[in-house]
Structure formats: structure tokens, C-alpha cells
Amino acid sequence: MKILVAECMQEVSSFNPLPSEYADFTVERNSAFVRNPGLNTSLAGALAVFDQNADVEVVPTISARAGSGGVLSAAGWAQLSSEWLAELAPHAGKVDALYVSLHGAMGAQGEPDPEGHLLEQIRHLFGATIPIVVSLDLHGILTNRMLHQIDGLTIYHTYPHVDFADTGRRAATLLLDIIRRGLRPVIVRVRVPMLARGDECITKTGWFGDVIADAQLLERSGKVLAAGVMIGNPFTDAPELCTQALVVAESDADLARGAATALAEAMWAGRQRLVGKLVPVAKAVALAASMPGPILFTDAADATSSGASGDSNVLIKALQEAGYPGRVLAQIVDPAAARAAHAAGVGAQVNVTLGGVYDPARFTPMVVTATVESLSRGRARLETMGVPLDGGDDEPYRQPLRSGDVLRKRPRSHGF
Known part of the structure; x- marks a missing residue:
């Protein structure tokens, strides 16, 4: 039997003013993307099976x-979607089934449901009877368009x-x-x-983990084919966008x-616990000053792992203005400051602006004035998947800068 395999994955933040572009995607065609079977990705897991x-x-x-x-x-989506579907189209009528690795939280200008569009076009190309199975991130949004096209x-x-690979398997x-x-x-x-x-979403320790354990028990029992919860x-x-409980069963809609x-x-019963506990910045800084370190601040709204711009300087400003007595390691995205540091060299002093590079409406x-501590091209590997994060010679530089006792490090982005 012939099984067509394809993948299209990105998670977006609609509140990031910097749009993603086609060039941000790593696009591999034909056999190129099946050469690394040992990765911890959904695609690799499916290929192993x-x-x-x-x-x-x-x-x-x-x-x-x-x-x-x-x-x-819009231009990036037009190019990506047309190229992506063009690779699949020649195989219509020549394969027995399709496996598609998706995220579920893509977004494009003019197309709020990219995955739904792709699946709709796949169904149109390959017909109503061919089996289509997808794997999704639990942070995805399963839309009606998506649901109506898959088996x-x-x-x-x-x-x-x-559990990327396990989900693919x-x-x-x-x-x-x-x-x-x-x-x-x-x-x-x-x-x-x-x-x-909030922390109750951590599956090893939180309420959400107990609900997922119930879904896994359903799968292991053999009563259903698949189960899970997308938040x-x-x-x-x-x-x-909402929380969705999903069950796949063989013919038995009542059971599912x-x-x-x-x-x-079970999710609804835990709704009071499944809420992030927020602390005002000024209060958090005051608490940190009175506690023995190390202290970890989490600015979830500016998490590049969820698609944010990463150029918030709110915490850095608050710590400096409050005269925080400890040393601070802060991460902020600022390519211009990074290039200035590389031009100056290790040990040099630089005068730069930090923050608000992409989102000046929120971050001034x-x-x-800082000293360049070290320099790096910032090449790295996403440990959970084994996927390289570097973008080649055009990757924006990363380096630590020290100003007073605040050390700022510039990462570019994260996977989802």
C-alpha cells in the first residue's frame, strides 16, 4: 500500500506585530525530509511505524x-500553500491513504484557518473515500473545516x-x-x-495531567481508537479557539x-485551578528583592515559544528602576543591539537601545550602556525534538551584554 506523508507546522501569536514570512519556513521536498528517522518529531514517529x-x-x-x-x-501564505499543495496534487489517485503532520495553531493574513484550507484542498484532490489521519499539538485549534475532512x-x-514521536506513532x-x-x-x-x-496545565503534576491520564486509559483499554484534549x-x-475533548471510536458514536x-x-470541573496566577510586576520585583535567590520571573505573554515578539523590556526596566540588589540574566530579542555588539567586539562598551524593536506600542x-561579555552565532539544537534551531549565516547574532548587574542575552526564537 502507498501512504502519502506531508507536514505543515507553525504556531502563531496574533498579537505579534511582526508577521511571519515564507522565508521563515524550512521547506524540504520528497525524500529530503525523511532522512532523519531518529528525531523526536511526529513525522519521525509515523515514519518509524x-x-x-x-x-x-x-x-x-x-x-x-x-x-x-x-x-x-498574505504573500507568504499564498506561496507556501500553493507550493505545498502542488507537491501533493500529482499523487491524487495513486496512493491509498494520507498522513499529515500539523500543529493546529497556524494563522495567515486573509486565512484564519490555514490547516482547514489545506485539508479541504487535500480532500478535494484525493476524493471522499481515501483515509486521512492527522497528528496535532494539544495547543492547536481543531476547526469545523478540519474536522470534516479527516478520518x-x-x-x-x-x-x-x-511525546512528539509517540503522537506520530x-x-x-x-x-x-x-x-x-x-x-x-x-x-x-x-x-x-x-x-x-497556569501550572495546573503541566501534565506531570497538574489537573490537566489527570484528565490526559483518563484519555490515555481510554486508548489503552481498546474501547476507543484515540483520545485527547486540545486546550x-x-x-x-x-x-x-476553546478547549476541546476529542475521542475517535470505531463506528460507535454513542461510546465516543x-x-x-x-x-x-473533567476539564470543566478544574476550571478554577486551570488559571494562570498573575503577579503585578512591581509586587514581583519587591518580593524578589526580599527573597534568597535564585528567583525566576516568567513573562508568559512575551514567550517566543508561543509566537510572541520577545522584545519586552518591562521586567528589565522594573528591576533597574527598583534598584534590585541581585544580578539578573534577562533574555530579549534585539537584532540591532546584537549586531552593534559584534561590531564592537568582546570587552568593548556599546551604547544601544533595548526592547520595543518590533512592538514599540507596548514597549518603549x-x-x-553595556559591556560585551561574549559573542556567538547562537547555533543551537531543540533538545526535545533534536531539530537544529540555527538559520545559517543569516541567523541574527546572539550575545550577552552586561550593564551594571543586568546581563542580557539575545535569543532569536523557539520552536513550539
């Missing part, structure tokens, strides 16, 4: 991945995410079961009007509905 089955011929088409960022520009899905079961296994056993899956979704945030990305401003409802009710740039 397919490779273990001698009767399966994988038909690789295209993988497009970008780190979290702002909404994809099955699997969802991450961990946050922070570590479960998706591939589900797809093979649909083909070989002639299954007719039903997908039931129960929406919950809430956005889950969405609160920074992706999409019309259908009962199981999905139980998961949804601050003037800083």
Missing part, C-alpha cells in the same frame, strides 16, 4: 516547518511537550488499522468554553460521545 511494515510504501511529498511567530503574511487524529498527551498505527481492518471511525468533539492556563493557544486569536463528554466535564525602547 510505516518502515516496520513491509507492505507499506511511503510517498514523501513536502515538509514545511517554522518556529513560532507572528501571523503569516482520524492523534493529539500530544504531554505539556511541556515531549499513534497516528500511523491508527491509519494502518483503518486501511487493514476496514474501520469506519467516528470522531466526537465536545467543546468546553474555557482557556486553560488551544490563547495567543492565536481564532474564532473557534460519552467518553468525550467525561473528559470535557530603553537606552543602555
Whole structure:
């Protein structure tokens, strides 16, 4: 049997004023994106299952991945979507099934539901009867358009995410079961009007983890084909954003509905706990000054891992203005300051502005005189997936600058 494999992944923050562009995506075609089977990605996990089955011929088409960022520009989306679908189109009528690795929280100017559009076009190209299974991030937003085009899905079961490959393996296994056993899956979704945030979302220790454990128990019992809960990305401003409990079952809609409802009710029961506990900046700084270190500040609203611009200087300003007595390691995105430091060299003093590079409406740039501590191209590897994060010679430089006792380090972006 021939199984077409494709991938399109990005998570966006609608509140990042800097749009993502086509150039932000790593695009690999045909066999290029199946050469690294050992990665901890959904795609690699699915390929590992397919490779273990001698009767399966994988038909690789295209993988497009970008780190979290702002909404994809209209021009970027037009190029990406047309190229992506053009790689799939020649295989219509020539394969037996499709596995598609998606995130679920993409966004583009003029297209609030990119994944829904791609799946809609796939269904149009390949027909109503061909099995399509997708894997999704639990921070994705499963839309009606997406749901109506697929035969099955699997969802991450961990946050922070570590089960990328396992999610792909479960998706591939589900797809093979649909083909070989002639299954007719039903997908039931129960929406919950809430956005889950805070430490209780950590699946190892929090309330959300207990709900996910129930979903995993359902899968292991064999009563359902797949189960999970998507809590969405609160920074992706999409019309259908909410929490969703999902269950895939063989033909039995009542069973799936009962199981999905139980998961949804468990999430609703924990709604008072699934809320981020916020502390005003001034109070947080005062508390830190009175406590033994080290102290960790979390500025979740400016997390580049969720698509934010990363140029908030609010905490740095507050710490300096309060005369915080300790030493501070702060991360902020500022390519111009980084280039100035590289031009000056290690040990040199530089006068730069920090913050508000992309979002000056929220963050007023601050003037800083600093010493360049070290220099780096910033090449790194995302440990959870094993995926390189560097962008080659054009990657914006990273370096620590020291001003007083505040050490600022400039990362560019993160994966999701």
C-alpha cells in the first residue's frame, strides 16, 4: 500500500506585530525530509511505524516547518500553500491513504484557518473515500473545516511537550488499522468554553495531567481508537479557539460521545485551578528583592515559544528602576543591539537601545550602556525534538551584554 506523508507546522501569536514570512519556513521536498528517522518529531514517529511494515510504501511529498511567530503574511501564505499543495496534487489517485503532520495553531493574513484550507484542498484532490489521519499539538485549534475532512487524529498527551514521536506513532498505527481492518471511525468533539492556563496545565503534576491520564486509559483499554484534549493557544486569536475533548471510536458514536463528554466535564470541573496566577510586576520585583535567590520571573505573554515578539523590556526596566540588589540574566530579542555588539567586539562598551524593536506600542525602547561579555552565532539544537534551531549565516547574532548587574542575552526564537 502507498501512504502519502506531508507536514505543515507553525504556531502563531496574533498579537505579534511582526508577521511571519515564507522565508521563515524550512521547506524540504520528497525524500529530503525523511532522512532523519531518529528525531523526536511526529513525522519521525509515523515514519518509524510505516518502515516496520513491509507492505507499506511511503510517498514523501513536502515538509514545511517554522518556529513560532507572528501571523503569516498574505504573500507568504499564498506561496507556501500553493507550493505545498502542488507537491501533493500529482499523487491524487495513486496512493491509498494520507498522513499529515500539523500543529493546529497556524494563522495567515486573509486565512484564519490555514490547516482547514489545506485539508479541504487535500480532500478535494484525493476524493471522499481515501483515509486521512492527522497528528496535532494539544495547543492547536481543531476547526469545523478540519474536522470534516479527516478520518482520524492523534493529539500530544504531554505539556511541556515531549511525546512528539509517540503522537506520530499513534497516528500511523491508527491509519494502518483503518486501511487493514476496514474501520469506519467516528470522531466526537465536545467543546468546553474555557482557556486553560497556569501550572495546573503541566501534565506531570497538574489537573490537566489527570484528565490526559483518563484519555490515555481510554486508548489503552481498546474501547476507543484515540483520545485527547486540545486546550488551544490563547495567543492565536481564532474564532473557534476553546478547549476541546476529542475521542475517535470505531463506528460507535454513542461510546465516543460519552467518553468525550467525561473528559470535557473533567476539564470543566478544574476550571478554577486551570488559571494562570498573575503577579503585578512591581509586587514581583519587591518580593524578589526580599527573597534568597535564585528567583525566576516568567513573562508568559512575551514567550517566543508561543509566537510572541520577545522584545519586552518591562521586567528589565522594573528591576533597574527598583534598584534590585541581585544580578539578573534577562533574555530579549534585539537584532540591532546584537549586531552593534559584534561590531564592537568582546570587552568593548556599546551604547544601544533595548526592547520595543518590533512592538514599540507596548514597549518603549530603553537606552543602555553595556559591556560585551561574549559573542556567538547562537547555533543551537531543540533538545526535545533534536531539530537544529540555527538559520545559517543569516541567523541574527546572539550575545550577552552586561550593564551594571543586568546581563542580557539575545535569543532569536523557539520552536513550539
